[in-house]
Amino acid sequence: MSEIENLERIEYEIKPAGNLSLNLSELWQYKELFYFFTWRDIKVKYKQTYLGVAWVVLQPFITMVVFSVFFGKLLKVPSMGLPYPVFVFSGLMFWNIFSSGLTNSGDSMVSNANIIKKIYFPRLIIPVSALLVSVFDFVFTFILFIGLALIVGFSIPLRFFVFLPLGLSLTILTTFGLGTLLSALNVKYRDFRYTIPFIIQLTLFLTPVIYPVSIIKSNWAKYFFALNPMTGAINLSRAGLTSTSVDIIPLLISGGSALIIAVLGILIFKKTEAYFADLA
Amino acid sequence: MKPILEVKNISKKYRINKEGAGYLSLRDTITDLFTGKKTSKKEDFWALKDLSFDIYPGDSIGIIGRNGAGKSTLLKILSKITSPTEGKIISRGRISSLLEVGTGFHPELTGRENIFLNGSILGLKKSEIVKQIDSIIDFSGVEKFLETQLKHYSSGMQLRLAFAVAAHLEPEILIIDEVLAVGDAEFQKKCIGKMGEISKSGRTILFVSHQLGIVSQLCKRAILLNNGALVQDNTPASVIDFYINNHQSKEDQYISENSSKEIYIRSARTLNEKNEQTNSFVFDQKILIEIIIKNSSVARGVKLSCTIQSKTGEYLTTLIEDLEKFENLGEDIYKIKIEYPAKIIAPNSYAFRIALFFPHGKVYDLVEMICPIKIQDNGSNMALFEGVDYGNFILDYKVVN
Numbered sequence: 001m002s003e004i005e006n007l008e009r010i011e012y013e014i015k016p017a018g019n020l021s022l023n024l025s026e027l028w029q030y031k032e033l034f035y036f037f038t039w040r041d042i043k044v045k046y047k048q049t050y051l052g053v054a055w056v057v058l059q060p061f062i063t064m065v066v067f068s069v070f071f072g073k074l075l076k077v078p079s080m081g082l083p084y085p086v087f088v089f090s091g092l093m094f095w096n097i098f099s100s101g102l103t104n105s106g107d108s109m110v111s112n113a114n115i116i117k118k119i120y121f122p123r124l125i126i127p128v129s130a131l132l133v134s135v136f137d138f139v140f141t142f143i144l145f146i147g148l149a150l151i152v153g154f155s156i157p158l159r160f161f162v163f164l165p166l167g168l169s170l171t172i173l174t175t176f177g178l179g180t181l182l183s184a185l186n187v188k189y190r191d192f193r194y195t196i197p198f199i200i201q202l203t204l205f206l207t208p209v210i211y212p213v214s215i216i217k218s219n220w221a222k223y224f225f226a227l228n229p230m231t232g233a234i235n236l237s238r239a240g241l242t243s244t245s246v247d248i249i250p251l252l253i254s255g256g257s258a259l260i261i262a263v264l265g266i267l268i269f270k271k272t273e274a275y276f277a278d279l280a
Numbered sequence: 281m282k283p284i285l286e287v288k289n290i291s292k293k294y295r296i297n298k299e300g301a302g303y304l305s306l307r308d309t310i311t312d313l314f315t316g317k318k319t320s321k322k323e324d325f326w327a328l329k330d331l332s333f334d335i336y337p338g339d340s341i342g343i344i345g346r347n348g349a350g351k352s353t354l355l356k357i358l359s360k361i362t363s364p365t366e367g368k369i370i371s372r373g374r375i376s377s378l379l380e381v382g383t384g385f386h387p388e389l390t391g392r393e394n395i396f397l398n399g400s401i402l403g404l405k406k407s408e409i410v411k412q413i414d415s416i417i418d419f420s421g422v423e424k425f426l427e428t429q430l431k432h433y434s435s436g437m438q439l440r441l442a443f444a445v446a447a448h449l450e451p452e453i454l455i456i457d458e459v460l461a462v463g464d465a466e467f468q469k470k471c472i473g474k475m476g477e478i479s480k481s482g483r484t485i486l487f488v489s490h491q492l493g494i495v496s497q498l499c500k501r502a503i504l505l506n507n508g509a510l511v512q513d514n515t516p517a518s519v520i521d522f523y524i525n526n527h528q529s530k531e532d533q534y535i536s537e538n539s540s541k542e543i544y545i546r547s548a549r550t551l552n553e554k555n556e557q558t559n560s561f562v563f564d565q566k567i568l569i570e571i572i573i574k575n576s577s578v579a580r581g582v583k584l585s586c587t588i589q590s591k592t593g594e595y596l597t598t599l600i601e602d603l604e605k606f607e608n609l610g611e612d613i614y615k616i617k618i619e620y621p622a623k624i625i626a627p628n629s630y631a632f633r634i635a636l637f638f639p640h641g642k643v644y645d646l647v648e649m650i651c652p653i654k655i656q657d658n659g660s661n662m663a664l665f666e667g668v669d670y671g672n673f674i675l676d677y678k679v680v681n
Contacts, residue, residue, distance in 0.1 A: 013370055014360055016364055016367075035406075040386060118380045119383050119402065278362055
């Protein structure tokens with residue numbers, strides 16, 4: 001009986017490609033797969049390491065120390081009145097999601113090619129799960145940040161916890177868009193594999209991680225810098241920590257730019273999706 | 281009853297990059313953009329052309345055809361891995377496909393972890409896996425190693441674990457690619473038993489295999505593809521028969537280059553019951569070998585021996601005949617045709633050894649491993665073990681109590 005009911009209920013078509021819709025209901029149906037792919041990547045990442053999850057905090061911690069010594073102490077980069085370690089770490093937190101998330105998700109479609117060629121599931125799960133690994137790492141980095149603030153005796157203002165989710169969303173949206181875009185392009189043109197480390201290296205200097213955005217004086221330059229959505233994200237985080245107000249126009253530019261990147265990423269991904277198995 | 285699967289005019293085009301690389305490089309595309317012509321040589325290839333058929337609930341269908349016939353492409357389209365270029369498929373049930381056992385298995389994870397990962401990739405819910413985990417572990421027979429990393433498993437163990445997970449899928453339509461071609465005989469039997477169970481429970485199975493014996497045992501219907509088109513759609517027995525007689529190579533007859541000997545084997549070829557030359561037989565067909573010799577000698581008492589050799593060259597059975605039995609075709613040319621009985625020689629590959637000799641004396645001509653033949657299983661008692669080297673003869677035995 002139930003078999004027959006099922007037959008009436010489920011009916012779908014397999015057609016030539018050309019459907020650009022996100023098909024959210026299908027993604028929801030496969031929601032557990034997001035979890036399993038993320039879980040797999042996290043497990044595998046730390047399985048053969050001696051220090052295990054300690055790496056998640058060790059890496060940003062060492063970066064913070066090196067930056068604090070060189071940029072904070074020796075070069076005396078201004079830090080908006082914050083202790084330099086807190087200042088640089090508040091940027092690094094987001095930056096790490098961006099850099100590791102982009103690396104993971106940009107490569108994800110190629111590294112999971114053997115699965116893609118053998119079974120169907122909504123392909124978008126792959127770059128998103130790869131990004132979720134970096135978001136998971138962020139939880140630890142954030143705890144480290146709180147610890148750091150306590151050690152240097154900096155009390156985090158409450159408003160920071162309002163700005164943080166905003167900055168975080170902006171970071172995730174940007175990384176998602178760019179990561180998805182690159183993962184799709186990577187399947188088609190392996191050239192993009194080499195551009196990812198390059199993009200990350202360059203944008204570190206174009207993003208106010210080690211310096212405050214206030215060193216840019218001209219408004220137009222500010223707007224131009226805001227095209228990089230990571231600028232907006234880190235500014236939000238810093239504005240939460242200091243009592244400075246947020247420049248609304250650059251923030252809107254960053255938000256819009258992130259949105260455009262995300263939409264573009266999804267579109268290109270969807271367009272390539274049907275052929276992944278043939279190309280990979 | 282509505283078909284559970286309607287395949288309507290499906291075609292699939294691939295662009296073959298003649299340079300060999302499957303992917304493009306950005307440079308090629310950019311060069312093309314500026315020069316306005318294609319630097320990369322590409323060719324269209326239709327893996328499937330205008331394929332249509334219906335499948336009804338509870339059907340078990342075997343898809344056969346030689347390599348490149350489009351079987352895998354069809355399975356990939358049905359499992360939504362790749363999309364068709366033209367046409368559409370209407371499906372009225374959940375499709376699970378097993379194009380590989382252990383898809384997504386990760387060597388660094390333990391057996392138990394891989395059950396969850398593989399299960400969820402195959403479309404099982406976590407709760408369903410939790411509910412069935414004991415049964416999965418039991419089926420796999422690797423319970424001792426569940427907490428061991430998969431990289432320490434033997435390939436047989438990995439396969440057991442993978443199939444155990446797959447066996448617990450409960451889709452309305454199950455698509456299986458030659459996953460059974462591996463694994464030991466006992467496990468194959470277990471898998472085939474499970475598949476039989478699935479098809480009896482009213483679910484629909486699509487099964488691609490080279491192992492014709494298994495197809496005829498397991499399926500009620502068979503589809504033969506050739507060059508991306510449907511050639512036959514009928515009962516397995518008739519489709520397999522058609523396939524064997526029409527799609528195998530007709531070469532491999534032996535022709536001697538050496539004509540200086542006074543007595544020599546001029547040619548030899550194998551024939552089926554209808555006297556058509558073939559090197560491919562089914563288990564219940566007689567095998568004929570036709571040998572033509574040239575005898576310009578006056579020597580009397582010369583004999584011919586004909587031996588069936590296994591694919592590794594061992595002598596399995598030999599017969600010896602007098603040249604007097606040969607039919608004289610004139611000009612010192614003689615012909616003999618020998619018929620071997622059906623249903624004795626086990627499905628496998630064989631060849632022949634033919635000699636012309638004087639007993640306890642001179643050997644005039646001797647050739648080995650000529651006229652290779654392949655006997656396909658079309659439902660012998662041993663069909664489940666096809667591909668396993670279980671011997672060379674299947675005798676008509678009795679169980680006596």
